[in-house]
Amino acid sequence: MGLRDLMNETLADFNPKTDNPNAGGFENLPDGDYDVVLNKVEHKVFNSGWECLSFQNEVTIGEAAGRKEFVNMSFADSTPEFVLKKNIKLVAKLASVTGVQLSDDDWEDEITLVEAFQAAVGGQYILKVTSSPNKKKPEEPYRNFDFEEYDDEDEAPNSLGDLIEISDEDIPF
Known part of the structure; x- marks a missing residue:
């Protein structure tokens, strides 16, 4: 699709005024x-001043392949306690699923958690997304996330079991 086609599609229902x-x-x-x-x-850290620990997930297979889902978690003092506890459990679950061993020192702040999770970048797992009603803003339901590891390494869609063996005779040059 060229730029003109993309512009026509994008501006079809957009009023710039x-x-x-x-x-x-x-x-x-x-x-x-x-x-x-x-x-x-x-x-x-967003322009509004809101800070979060952000995990960028990219779908690897299926209709949504290539799409990204950002799981953002705040640990600010103003965050309700039940949300803080939920976010702590989510971080612990993702660490477990990706094989990250979090120490007490890793829980110092968001920056130390980011450093601890660098070893997990490139790791694969199942992201479970569910929505629940938002009483104050029904048009914006709450997004809930869970993480699940593959039961067996062979189940991972890009595991070593998916590699194709190519011999020297198969290479055209």
């Missing part, structure tokens, strides 16, 4: 289970 150009540019993955690879772990 009244519409926000930043709205609607990113669509979350629908509820479901996804084979993903952990692309990046970082400590993000």
